[in-house]
Amino acid sequence: xxxxxxxxxxxxxxxxxxxxxxxxxxxxxxxxxxxxxxxxxxxxxxxxxxxxxxxxxxxxxxxxxxxxxxxxxxxxxxxxxxxxxxxxxxxxxxxxxxxxxxxxxxxxxxxxxxxxxxxxxxxxxxxxxxxxxxxxxxxxxxxxxxxxxxxxxxxxxxxxxxxxxxxxxxxxxxxxxxxxxxxxxxxxxxxxxxxxxxxxxxxxxxxxxxxxxxxxxxxxxxxxxxxxxxxxxxxxxxxxxxxxxxxxxxxxxxxxxxxxxxxxxxxxxxxxxxxxxxxxxxxxxxxxxxxxxxxxxxxxxxxxxxxxxxxxxxxxxxxxxxxxxxxxxxxxxxxxxxxxxxxxxxxxxxxxxxxxxxxxxxxxxxxxxxxx
Amino acid sequence: xxxxxxxxxxxxxxxxxxxxxxxxxxxxxxxxxxxxxxxxxxxxxxxxxxxxxxxxxxxxxxxxxxxxxxxxxxxxxxxxxxxxxxxxxxxxxxxxxxxxxxxxxxxxxxxxxxxxxxxxxxxxxxxxxxxxxxxxxxxxxxxxxxxxxxxxxxxxxxxxxxxxxxxxxxxxxxxxxxxxxxxxxxxxxxxxxxxxxxxxxxxxxxxxxxxxxxxxxxxxxxxxxxxxxxxxxxxxxxxxxxxxxxxxxxxxxxxxxxxxxxxxxxxxxxxxxxxxxxxxxxxxxxxxxxxxxxxxxxxxxxxxxxxxxxxxxxxxxxxxxxxxxxxxxxxxxxxxxxxxxxxxxxxxxxxxxxxxxxxxxxxxxxxxxxxxxxxxxxxxxxxxxxxxxxxx
Numbered sequence: 001x002x003x004x005x006x007x008x009x010x011x012x013x014x015x016x017x018x019x020x021x022x023x024x025x026x027x028x029x030x031x032x033x034x035x036x037x038x039x040x041x042x043x044x045x046x047x048x049x050x051x052x053x054x055x056x057x058x059x060x061x062x063x064x065x066x067x068x069x070x071x072x073x074x075x076x077x078x079x080x081x082x083x084x085x086x087x088x089x090x091x092x093x094x095x096x097x098x099x100x101x102x103x104x105x106x107x108x109x110x111x112x113x114x115x116x117x118x119x120x121x122x123x124x125x126x127x128x129x130x131x132x133x134x135x136x137x138x139x140x141x142x143x144x145x146x147x148x149x150x151x152x153x154x155x156x157x158x159x160x161x162x163x164x165x166x167x168x169x170x171x172x173x174x175x176x177x178x179x180x181x182x183x184x185x186x187x188x189x190x191x192x193x194x195x196x197x198x199x200x201x202x203x204x205x206x207x208x209x210x211x212x213x214x215x216x217x218x219x220x221x222x223x224x225x226x227x228x229x230x231x232x233x234x235x236x237x238x239x240x241x242x243x244x245x246x247x248x249x250x251x252x253x254x255x256x257x258x259x260x261x262x263x264x265x266x267x268x269x270x271x272x273x274x275x276x277x278x279x280x281x282x283x284x285x286x287x288x289x290x291x292x293x294x295x296x297x298x299x300x301x302x303x304x305x306x307x308x309x310x311x312x313x314x315x316x317x318x319x320x321x322x323x324x325x326x327x328x329x330x331x332x333x334x335x336x337x338x339x340x341x342x343x344x345x346x347x348x349x350x351x352x353x354x355x356x357x358x359x360x361x362x363x364x365x366x367x368x369x370x371x372x
Numbered sequence: 373x374x375x376x377x378x379x380x381x382x383x384x385x386x387x388x389x390x391x392x393x394x395x396x397x398x399x400x401x402x403x404x405x406x407x408x409x410x411x412x413x414x415x416x417x418x419x420x421x422x423x424x425x426x427x428x429x430x431x432x433x434x435x436x437x438x439x440x441x442x443x444x445x446x447x448x449x450x451x452x453x454x455x456x457x458x459x460x461x462x463x464x465x466x467x468x469x470x471x472x473x474x475x476x477x478x479x480x481x482x483x484x485x486x487x488x489x490x491x492x493x494x495x496x497x498x499x500x501x502x503x504x505x506x507x508x509x510x511x512x513x514x515x516x517x518x519x520x521x522x523x524x525x526x527x528x529x530x531x532x533x534x535x536x537x538x539x540x541x542x543x544x545x546x547x548x549x550x551x552x553x554x555x556x557x558x559x560x561x562x563x564x565x566x567x568x569x570x571x572x573x574x575x576x577x578x579x580x581x582x583x584x585x586x587x588x589x590x591x592x593x594x595x596x597x598x599x600x601x602x603x604x605x606x607x608x609x610x611x612x613x614x615x616x617x618x619x620x621x622x623x624x625x626x627x628x629x630x631x632x633x634x635x636x637x638x639x640x641x642x643x644x645x646x647x648x649x650x651x652x653x654x655x656x657x658x659x660x661x662x663x664x665x666x667x668x669x670x671x672x673x674x675x676x677x678x679x680x681x682x683x684x685x686x687x688x689x690x691x692x693x694x695x696x697x698x699x700x701x702x703x704x705x706x707x708x709x710x711x712x713x714x715x716x717x718x719x720x721x722x723x724x725x726x727x728x729x730x731x732x733x734x735x736x737x738x739x740x741x742x743x744x745x746x747x748x749x750x751x752x753x754x755x756x757x758x759x760x761x762x763x764x
Contacts, residue, residue: 001444002374003676009373069373252478254759269764274755275748281759282690289669289687296375312662319663363653367662 002284003292012070016052016077026342028083033198037162039084048117054093057099062112068233072240072295074309079244082345084199089159092237093230094121097167100180101217101226110165110180122163122183124154124204125227132362134169134176134227139206141170141177147212148172150179150187153205160202161192167217168206174220174313176227181211199347215259232310235357236298239291239313242321242353245346246284249328252343253277256332261336273331280327283320290316307370311363325350347368375672381444388452395421396458404457406725409732412537412581415459419492422461428490429466436474436482437490443679454624455631462534464496467619469542469553469561472612476600477529477622482725485540485561499529499543499562499586500609507749509544510553514588516545516560523547525562525591530566531743535571539564544605557605561597568592578736579718613745620744621671622695625737627751632726633657637709639724647709660702667694686758693750696740703734 007011024043033036047053055070056258064070075087091114098111098121113119130136139152150170160166167187168179183190187209190202218226248320254277257268267273294313300306325347329336336343377385396404400414421430430446432438441449473481488494505512514527525545535541541562548556557655564571568591574583600608634657635648647653671691674684707714707730716723717731741747755761 001377001672001676001679003673004680218676231671254761258760258762265764266762268761271752271764274759274761275751277759278751278754279762281754282694285670285687285690286663286666286694289673290666292673293375293665293669296373309665312665315659315662316666320666335593364655364658364662365651368651368658 005069008066009070009073012052012055013073013077015050016074017080020078020081020083024078024081026081026345029084029198029345032084032159036192038200039162044085044120045117047085047087048115053087053095053117054115055090057095057115058306060104061099061107062115067296068236068298069295069325072291072298073236075237075241077105079349080243080248082349085354086122086159086162088234088237088241089119089122090163092234093123093158094163094165094167096233097123097178097230098180098217100126100229101222102180105214105216106180106217113164119164120159120162122157122160122166122202123230124157124160124166124168124202126155126157127153129154132231132358134231135171135224137171137176139167139168139170141172141179145214147210147215148179148208150206150211153203155203156193156195157202157204159237161190161200163168166204168204169223170206172202172220176223178223178226179192179211179215180217180218181209181215185209185211195352197349199352201264232306233298233355235310235314235363236291236294238353238357239287239294239310239317242317242350243284243288243291245353246287246321246324249324249343249346249350250277250280250284252346253280253328260333276331278325280324283316283324287313287316287320287324304370305369307366311358311367311370314358314363315360315367317350318363321350322354374758375506376623378443381448382664384445385452387447388449389456391425392456392458392658393451395425396456397421400459403725404459406729409729410459412462412534415461416492416495416537418459419461423491428461428492429470431467432470432486432636436486443675450624451627454627457628457631460624462495462537463619464538464542465494466535468498468612469496469540469617472542472559472599474644475611478596481561481599494539495534495537497532497535497538497541497564497584497586499532499541501531502528503530507746509609509650510557512544512546512557514543514545515549516547516558516593519576519592520545522595523593524559525560525588525593527588529586529588530583532571532584533582536573536581541586542599544609547602547605551603554606556603557609558602559599559605559608561599562588562591562593566591566593576736577738578585580732580736582736614631616692617742618671618674618684618691620696620740621667621691622699622740623668623671625699626667626695626702629699629706629730629733630657630661630664632730633702633706633709634654635726636706636724636730640642640709640711642728653709656705656708660698660705663698664702667691667698670694689750689754689758693747693754696737699737699740700734703730703737706730707734724747 051064052074054063055066059065114121125134127137141148141150163183166181166183169176187207189205192200193199193203257273260267290313293309297306297309322353328343329347332343335341430436430439430441430449434440473485502512516523516525526631541559543562544557545560546556547558568589570587572585573581576582640647642650670687674688677684710727713723713727
């Protein structure tokens with residue numbers, strides 16, 4: 001049993017952390033949140049050159065043969081300054097889905113250029129009614145002329161407004177099936193929606209979109225199992241990002257308690273606030289610890305083992321992570337609820353992560369079914 | 373990062389598991405599977421069985437009677453003991469004064485005390501708190517006056533748990549009344565058979581014979597019984613507190629209670645099916661179980677540090693805080709699951725034996741957030757030492 005990062009992992013964490021601090025402070029996020037794209041393609045390309053986009057992928061698809069742990073390290077450290085590049089959407093949601101379901105040709109066409117930072121991906125899996133059930137979809141894929149015709153509506157597609165390629169789930173005659181297509185394919189229309197955390201997502205309408213058979217990822221009916229696995233990766237990724245958020249919020253709050261004065265003393269000397277800060281510390285360490293388990297287990301093939309820790313970790317985001325976010329705002333007082341102060345930006349991001357890839361009740365129920 | 377045990381470690385686990393099943397006397401095993409309510413005699417019996425096997429103090433250095441196991445094996449051993457529901461051993465000798473004597477005691481003290489702690493010939497209790505010194509421990513007033521070759525001790529210690537079964541008590545006493553609070557305190561080992569000592573047991577909420585008041589009236593204590601030097605008691609107390617924090621992580625009790633409440637939930641019905649299959653009740657159990665997993669990972673991190681010969685990281689400071697709260701929540705859920713049966717109080721043949729253990733344990737562990745430094749004091753310490761918040 002060992003919780004320490006190896007040397008390469010430590011180096012990666014430090015490089016990403018330095019980048020976040022020096023090259024992408026929160027002001028950069030603030031500037032880009034009003035931008036139509038929301039991130040900088042040149043920075044994305046740089047991430048590709050640095051190898052960050054390929055850490056979790058095997059060498060056979062152009063990656064660097066690491067594990068999901070590396071992926072999580074990048075996310076955790078990017079979260080510290082809210083770096084807006086679409087790592088979660090493109091690398092985790094798009095990339096891990098392609099890795100699982102794609103053929104070597106599809107890997108070469110869609111995954112390899114993303115790993116290099118040339119393109120980005122988006123996964124269009126959710127629909128207005130489906131919540132966290134990847135099978136509860138109404139989008140159809142009707143066989144036509146040797147290929148398929150897709151029609152339906154996808155919601156909250158992260159990076160869907162920018163992605164070069166979309167991976168779309170649809171019901172084919174054989175069941176839930178995944179397809180990959182250019183965002184600019186005929187019949188795809190994208191509406192941009194703003195999200196609570198200052199980012200953007202896409203609502204995507206598919207109106208008789210024609211794709212060739214080669215656009216299908218794997219067999220008909222194999223999509224739900226792939227998406228379920230992707231959701232596990234995504235939940236573990238969200239938790240890792242949440243660790244970055246929570247520890248940053250805790251540090252900001254402790255710093256604030258140590259500088260802000262009222263009644264002639266530092267407010268951090270008040271026992272009521274000290275105890276609150278200690279409880280924030282406890283929740284953050286519980287989160288960090290269970291996140292370690294979940295990112296290691298994300299690569300585990302045994303479903304029960306994998307899901308027990310991932311659900312426990314996502315549950316800790318919903319309980320401890322959210323609580324840390326709430327208390328960090330509360331302890332900052334009035335300044336905390338201004339847009340001018342950064343703490344609220346982290347707060348909102350935590351809520352966004354909480355709502356994605358299974359909320360509290362979803363993971364409680366799932367753990368109750370599979371756990372122990 | 374790697375969260376699995378090696379093949380050798382898993383083989384060790386099987387060895388320990390098999391041995392426990394074989395070594396536990398049938399009556400004790402029946403109680404472990406039933407109520408799990410052990411008497412101090414059970415605990416002493418199990419202590420002697422482990423001693424015969426050479427497994428009673430895995431955390432001690434090999435030279436003084438430890439097993440020489442690494443941290444992972446010690447951890448596996450504890451896990452297996454907990455899963456088997458084996459009686460808990462008295463911690464005062466094995467986990468408190470023993471390690472302190474090993475670190476700070478004289479050779480004569482090591483020779484005199486350690487073998488008898490191991491063999492269960494002598495049991496220990498702790499004399500820290502006083503009626504006027506609880507969380508503010510340094511305000512203690514029990515005095516030890518210098519009388520040449522010995523001290524004369526006067527005063528009262530309280531919450532001296534299991535003193536009625538103990539042979540010795542380790543005490544914090546005031547040796548320099550003029551020194552500043554923490555400075556004039558000494559760590560003293562006192563034979564409970566000394567003339568002038570009176571032990572008065574006190575009933576706890578759980579009706580387990582745990583607490584005692586212990587009175588000292590002109591008790592003569594040899595000067596050789598000082599550990600760590602005269603007026604160095606506060607340093608000793610702090611060293612001991614470090615042990616206590618991981619000792620009170622409650623991983624074992626949590627695992628044990630979780631097993632029990634699942635067993636109980638499997639026998640009760642709600643909406644025409646076992647509670648354990650009802651989504652609402654499954655969810656209630658799942659929430660605590662998920663939190664337990666996170667807590668377990670914090671304790672694994674401390675373990676992994678120890679495995680590498682390092683001090684556990686600062687996160688280990690939250691173990692007592694989180695674990696004691698969690699075990700209380702678990703026992704509370706146990707009571708809730710039992711419904712009307714949670715009324716039962718030390719009956720025989722009324723409820724299932726496993727149900728009988730919940731109420732008393734629920735009551736007893738209300739103390740968990742108080743003993744070993746109350747959780748509020750823990751928060752004060754963490755705020756200052758780890759978060760480095762300003763003092764008032």
